[in-house]
Amino acid sequence: MDISGLDLNLLRVFDAVFRHGSVSRAALEVGLSQPAASQAVTRLRQLLGDPLFERMHGGVRPTPRAERLARAVRTALATLEVALAEAHTFDPLQASQCFRMHLSDIGEARFLPPLMQALREKAPNVKLETLPMPMAEIADALDRGSLDIAIGFLPGVTGTKQQVLLSDHYAVLLRQAHPVLKGLKSKRLCPEHLQGLDYVAVRSHSETLRILRTLELQNQIRLSAAHFMAVPSIVRQSDLAVIMPAEIADTFEQMGGYAVLQADLPESAFDVSLHWSWRFEREPANQWLRALVSEVFQLHPSTKSKEGRP
Structure with a gap:
């Protein structure tokens, strides 16, 4: 045509x-x-x-x-x-544009509430759209401008500007009345405990699958779920365990009904980073958004160390 x-x-x-x-x-x-x-x-x-x-x-x-x-x-x-x-300045109080960002489903649940609250206070007419993408496509989307920023543990995203927002590690989430907790003297699981658990695996989070395979626990996977959002409810109503970022697991423990336990998990430590394209490094709206994200993460810091100790 x-x-x-x-x-x-x-x-x-x-x-x-x-x-x-x-x-x-x-x-x-x-x-x-x-x-x-x-x-x-x-x-x-x-x-x-x-x-x-x-x-x-x-x-x-x-x-x-x-x-x-x-x-x-x-x-x-x-x-x-x-x-x-594009403009020489960015006035958040007057702006009405839509920012697009990559964020996983588990990241949405944890980080969107404080970010949306910050937007409501500082830029009431600005909109936010999350566009989860395969890791291999994120850098190109940032360069094209179809994504403004990406947030997460994204080791496969290269050639971008980035800033570490928080350091975290993986832990095990169980229901508070799980049988394995009886007689446990500390909030740490030994290898024998790990071998005795049944697990939920989330296919959209490859790192948890990697950990289970490295520990040779893939035969202990009783449920393979496509997304994370239903997993906490499943854990709370069953004896299944899920391996997940400790910083996010801690928010469920604070809600009640859950227990977060540490364990010697392989290559457990990781960084959550903010990624953006060098092409938009000096673009005022992008600069403002990055500063806001950094501020929100500083106000809601991780309380877990990279070594996996509370």
Whole structure:
């Protein structure tokens, strides 16, 4: 097709419909009526010669062509937004832009609440969108501007600017009434205790799987879960154990009903770092966001040492 005949607003509507799976919710986001958003999708369908979206109960789903197109459209829009929004100064009280960041599901649960509170106080109209990505794609996304920052233990992300936010280690989370705790004189598990436990493994967190395999405990995995969010509830209602970052496990122990135990786990220590692209090193909005993240982490520091001692 001839790109000269393409209206950029059609791509904005397409991106919103793809993300929301709904024309009506997309219309609200881009500030159009539902009929106008539907008309925009129809125009793009005609230009591309593809239905793009198929009706289903509760919304729409993308066609294979739309799936392939979506990432390129989002990257292009994000790059353009960065270029157009660039300014010599950044006023957080007046800003209304959307920052995009990589953060794992476990990171979202732990770090988004204080970060969103800080945004509410310092930049009430700024929006935040998390875009979890495979580690191999993060550096390129930062360079393209489709991600503003990335936070996490990301040893495979190279060629970026980075700052260590906190040092942590892995520990074992159990329910407070777990049988293994009976007669335990300290909050440390010996190798025999580790061998006697059954585990939940979370496939999206490769380091915990690595630890279990190194300890030759893979046969003790009773549940392999895709994501982390349901795991604490499962642990609390069963005798399963989960290996997870001690700093985050500690927040569950403070809620009650859980116990965090230390153990001699292989290569247990790690750093959580803030990553950004050297291309946006001096961009005022990016500088402000990095400073805010650093401030939030300083206000909520890790209380665990790298050696795995409370």
